[in-house]
Amino acid sequence: xxxxxxxxxxxxxxxxxxxxxxxxxxxxxxxxxxxxxxxxxxxxxxxxxxxxxxxxxxxxxxxxxxxxxxxxxxxxxxxxxxxxxxxxxxxxxxxxxxxxxxxxxxxxxxxxxxxxxxxxxxxxxxxxxxxxxxxxxxxxxxxxxxxxxxxxxxxxxxxxxxx
Amino acid sequence: xxxxxxxxxxxxxxxxxxxxxxxxxxxxxxxxxxxxxxxxxxxxxxxxxxxxxxxxxxxxxxxxxxxxxxxxxxxxxxxxxxxxxxxxxxxxxxxxxxxxxxxxxxxxxxxxxxxxxxxxxxxxxxxxxxxxxxxxxxxxxxxxxxxxxxxxxxxxxxxxxxxxxxxxxxxxxxxxxxxxxxxxxxxxxxxxxxxxxxxxxxxxxxxxxxxxxxxxxxxxxxxxxxxxxxxxxxxxxxxxxxxxxxxxxxxxxxxxxxxxxxxxxxxxxxxxxxxxxxxxxxxxxxxxxxxxxxxxxxxxxxxxxxxxxxxxxxxxxxxxxxxxxxxxxxxxxxxxxxxxxxxxxxxxxxxxxxxxxxxxxxxxxxxxxxxxxxxxxxxxxxxxxxxxxxxxxxxxxxxxxxxxxxxxxxxxxxxxxxxxxxxxxxxxxxxxxxxxxxxxxxxxxxxxxxxxxxxxxxxxxxxxxxxxxxxxxxxxxxxxxxxxxxxxxxxxxxxxxxxxxxxxxxxxxxxxxxxxxxxxxxxxxxxxxxxxxxxxxxxxxxxxxxxxxxxxxx
Ligand code: HEM
Ligand SMILES: [Cu+2]
Numbered sequence: 079x080x081x082x083x084x085x086x087x088x089x090x091x092x093x094x095x096x097x098x099x100x101x102x103x104x105x106x107x108x109x110x111x112x113x114x115x116x117x118x119x120x121x122x123x124x125x126x127x128x129x130x131x132x133x134x135x136x137x138x139x140x141x142x143x144x145x146x147x148x149x150x151x152x153x154x155x156x157x158x159x160x161x162x163x164x165x166x167x168x169x170x171x172x173x174x175x176x177x178x179x180x181x182x183x184x185x186x187x188x189x190x191x192x193x194x195x196x197x198x199x200x201x202x203x204x205x206x207x208x209x210x211x212x213x214x215x216x217x218x219x220x221x222x223x224x225x226x227x228x229x230x231x232x233x234x235x236x237x238x239x240x241x
Numbered sequence: 242x243x244x245x246x247x248x249x250x251x252x253x254x255x256x257x258x259x260x261x262x263x264x265x266x267x268x269x270x271x272x273x274x275x276x277x278x279x280x281x282x283x284x285x286x287x288x289x290x291x292x293x294x295x296x297x298x299x300x301x302x303x304x305x306x307x308x309x310x311x312x313x314x315x316x317x318x319x320x321x322x323x324x325x326x327x328x329x330x331x332x333x334x335x336x337x338x339x340x341x342x343x344x345x346x347x348x349x350x351x352x353x354x355x356x357x358x359x360x361x362x363x364x365x366x367x368x369x370x371x372x373x374x375x376x377x378x379x380x381x382x383x384x385x386x387x388x389x390x391x392x393x394x395x396x397x398x399x400x401x402x403x404x405x406x407x408x409x410x411x412x413x414x415x416x417x418x419x420x421x422x423x424x425x426x427x428x429x430x431x432x433x434x435x436x437x438x439x440x441x442x443x444x445x446x447x448x449x450x451x452x453x454x455x456x457x458x459x460x461x462x463x464x465x466x467x468x469x470x471x472x473x474x475x476x477x478x479x480x481x482x483x484x485x486x487x488x489x490x491x492x493x494x495x496x497x498x499x500x501x502x503x504x505x506x507x508x509x510x511x512x513x514x515x516x517x518x519x520x521x522x523x524x525x526x527x528x529x530x531x532x533x534x535x536x537x538x539x540x541x542x543x544x545x546x547x548x549x550x551x552x553x554x555x556x557x558x559x560x561x562x563x564x565x566x567x568x569x570x571x572x573x574x575x576x577x578x579x580x581x582x583x584x585x586x587x588x589x590x591x592x593x594x595x596x597x598x599x600x601x602x603x604x605x606x607x608x609x610x611x612x613x614x615x616x617x618x619x620x621x622x623x624x625x626x627x628x629x630x631x632x633x634x635x636x637x638x639x640x641x642x643x644x645x646x647x648x649x650x651x652x653x654x655x656x657x658x659x660x661x662x663x664x665x666x667x668x669x670x671x672x673x674x675x676x677x678x679x680x681x682x683x684x685x686x687x688x689x690x691x692x693x694x695x696x697x698x699x700x701x702x703x704x705x706x707x708x709x710x711x712x713x714x715x716x717x718x719x720x721x722x723x724x725x726x727x728x729x730x731x732x733x734x735x736x737x738x739x740x741x742x743x744x745x746x747x748x749x750x751x752x753x754x755x756x757x758x759x760x761x762x763x764x765x766x767x768x769x770x771x772x773x774x775x776x777x778x779x780x781x782x783x784x785x786x787x788x789x790x791x792x793x794x795x
Contacts (some may be wrong), residue, residue: 110531129783169576202456234691
């Protein structure tokens, strides 16, 4: 082959574009890191394992429901199953902080609490957990957001926040 | 470089053509359900009234939609197209055509095996087939055969390249063949996750040989494959934008070396990012989600390189055609050529898909959109338009090349492309909005008891967009069938529009044409991004989920 001059030819406009792209990327990195670490908006992190076919033995999910751990501080243990949540409804006073613990006794489900930042994949064998503070009274649906069988569309529950 | 003079043999053309016949057949069935889903959202339910005795439920339809569109249309089109770009780029026949034929027919057999349980409503598990929901074993076996068949076609490409390299030492790999090889290598690294899931877990478990699975581990395996899957779709579309579209529009490729560089970066960055689909998974630690988030964002860089090069090449084309001023070149592009039009409009909608992707990837912002209608809204801009409309555009020149017949009803093709663009703009925008309002995906919303009043207007637009797309899909199928059966012949063989580069590719630096360092980089990145979590998730796995069936109704 002829000895041709090899080089990475970069057009001046292209060079500007590359620099701008790298700067934008740096800004994105910073923004994600800051948003991830400092505004208290958490994504789920591993909390516990359970045996989906024997939730009775798990202690906490043997009797699902709302537990008050301190004034206006609750833990909600919810079991997802085809095609309902147990319990379907919980009631807390406005201003409460509720930490949700959700697991499944059969297939995968979803748990999205409307108009909040709570959105979790519910995977059998795992416990999904996020917390939220309810400032405004009202009704908040939690809906199943993962396909779980033919009647998936009917699977939902409610948090009632009373004044 | 001299003009490409290699001519494909009739046999090679027929072999490639079979890929497209299966791809288009898959699309024509798979995309039937998309509009029905969209219209269901708008309150027009055709499932019970029309589809029922044949197609049993919304979810049987949605499984067909996901599998036939996202897995079959794409994989068959891509393996066919890459067969063309390997042969035509390297200007030599496949080294072992029988090997490639074996791979192809294995894909066909796999497709047929998987189709039976789906059509019997015994595999309504959607194209992600998350356990412990269990499909009939034939479904998993069929999917596995499709993947393995595509690997075998890939081995055929590698062996052909190896032979070409021996015959052509020191020559830069022709761009289209280079890009095809990267696409295939990426696919083979990517599908290791699904292969582990299917072979070690799902197939034995569905056959009763294993009692239980750990669904979290299977999600991790799945998304090892699931994200790069989208790059397997996308890279051939990028190849078309880089290496064909400039020529079709009347110009040259702006930068050969940056095109290659961006493909290497896509290879590096496609796979080690799967946890960004698992931000809300309970079994993956927050720290690793953050790592994958940052790696995901790195893909922004080669995407920006691609945007620059493609637009600069189009500008070159527009100016060659007499375009003046800052933006005047745009109007000079051949918008009336259906193939060019399809790719330009695909690129425009894909741009918006890319912006949405930045949002999806944003770690905790994903909480707002995860598993909502926003997500299908997003990927109908990317895979269902950026990719699919580009593939349609490619077929608009490639089918006449393969058959030596003119495109049947070019005007219909132009209308088809515009309808797709309009329908998808309406559909996708409405899906994004209603998703932000909280509407879940994978849900026949007409049957959901929790729908607030304010979603109604947007759901109506979902249905209207879907209806327009229904017309577009079958107009496309009609143009394809018409072009196949027409009696008209072209007087001479059309020349495939492979773009030349503004600079001789031989001046592209040699390090951009070496495999080993980049492949080592792929392995290192994978070990860093996935190694610790894979070891952890496998060593702490609890195989406690038995198969769950009898939940498909019908
Ligand atoms: C013809 C126009 C199309 C329309 C109107 C359409 C409509 C839809 C709708 C409404 C959904 C959401 C269903 C739900 O979440 O319940 C959906 C899902 C999906 N679509 Fe399409 N679609 C079309 C074409 C395509 C194409 C061409 C592809 C890919 C090449 C595609 C790939 C997918 C995938 C992968 C899903 C997700 C399936 C799942 O969640 O399991 N669609 N489509
Ligand atoms: Cu559910």
